[in-house]
Amino acid sequence: MTLLALENVDVFYGDLQAIFGVNLHIDQGEAVALIGANGAGKSTLLRAMIGLTAARHGTVRLDGHDITRERCDLVARRGVAIVPEGRRLFASLTVEENLLMGAARARPGPWTLDAVFALFPAMREFRHHNAAELSGGQQQMVAVGRALLTNPRLLLCDELSLGLAPKVVGEIYACFAGIRATGVSIILVEQDIVRARSASNRLYCLLKGRVTLEGASDAVSLDAISQAYFGERRQ
Amino acid sequence: MSYVEAVLNGLMVGGLYGLFGLGLALAFGIMRIVNIAHGEFVVLAAYLGVTLLAVTPLPLPVVIVVVAIAAFALGWTLQATMLNRVLGPNPVPAMVITMGLSIVLRNVLVKLYGANIQSIDIGPLQTMGLAFGGLSIGLLPMLIFAIAVVLFVGVNLLLTRTTIGRAFRAAADDYEILETLGFNRRRIYNAALGLAVALSAVAGLLLAMRSSFSPFSGVERLLIAFEVVIIGGLGSLRGCFLGGLFLGVVQVVGLKLYPNSGPLFGHLAFFVVLLLRQSNLGSFLAWGRK
């Protein structure tokens, strides 16, 4: 069953159009990767999904409800959560307080503080640290935990691997199986095509605000991806 | 009055100054709003207190609570009906709105109460005092100081132990992310301005029991609040409290030295702090800053 669907979505920042007529959907329990070069519009598309930047034209539907112009906090309450690009923890709050902010307006569901600590056991150790004192990998875990604590049905992950060592990225992606087992759908924005492919059922490739490729992750060839990614066949 | 008494009295009035600063700092820290009408709210609270004491049989503690609640409602309403419309990176529209509001409030107060200087008479408590070790300290200033301390501690608990308090801090850090967690940013802002105005109102009412006021006292109160916030450092409760104490002591001791100096010494001290900060000699004055 379709959880989220975008129909002919245009997104603008003022006069500047960043997304052009995008159609995209994700089913319940599915993991969909969104790939594309810097500035392709991946983050903007996520913002339109959670209501941070409303689409100017077109429709965003969650469970069939039109949420195109719904306020962000109401969309969040319907079950959309985001792990934002750059992690964006609340810098003056401790780790635990950051997590509590995720839990405060949560829907009912499996994710509790204890469940998050079970997913990332190391977090118990630095739960009382200030968010600003953590390493990038630790921050990313907190950002994922904070989003999970809202008990989302749809989790938007924006470049989890940004600025992290490959080993740390591996650890974070290793948790994905456990997260997906709870039935949550995931939209995964990545620049790392190999990782995006292996962690998803389907993928969309975005180029300059337009979808240039979509398909099952194991069916599309790397060649097709690189063509869609860069807009032309590389020699 | 000995100098020791002057210092103690300064500390006690300084607690109130700290509250003035806190109200301003909360609004700026959370919403990035510079509330120019802050001083007028402080004076408005004093007039509301005078009126309630005159026309109702309510005892003083109840009047304080009523004024606090009314001030909270006023702050909430101001944010909900006006300031939430001008949210954004530009702080000027909110300043213009609150500046306009301050002019309106001042003139309404003149119309209603006249331009005369007023004071709140609270009966025998006003003159009661305690004597120990050769010092005599008024009971009222001590009570007022205790209330200020309790309010600071209470706000600290609110900010660290409750969801709404954490949401205030989180909104100051990154309001977009707060929204993605299901919080209505505007509601948070309404509550924050409500709290800020309520704190300042209580402080204003308490100050009115110690010193007289007129519809034009708002500017002076606003100036104190600014000075406290700048001395104490933005975004720090402890800074506000200590900044308030510092100003209070300087002012009262200055008044003892030169009875006609008014708030001059407070302003001078503020100026000196600014200069020291500028020349980086003043790290010893940066206590309490995060």
Ligand SMILES: Nc1ncnc2c1ncn2[C@@H]1O[C@H](COP(=O)(O)OP(=O)(O)O)[C@@H](O)[C@H]1O
């Ligand atoms: N806040 C903003 N204001 C104006 N333009 C923006 C803003 N954010 C992003 N853009 C522009 O929108 C386009 C898409 O950006 P973004 O969605 O961040 O891309 P990606 O996440 O794929 O790197 C880029 O051209 C970028 O410059």
Ligand SMILES: [Mg+2]
């Ligand atoms: Mg991006």
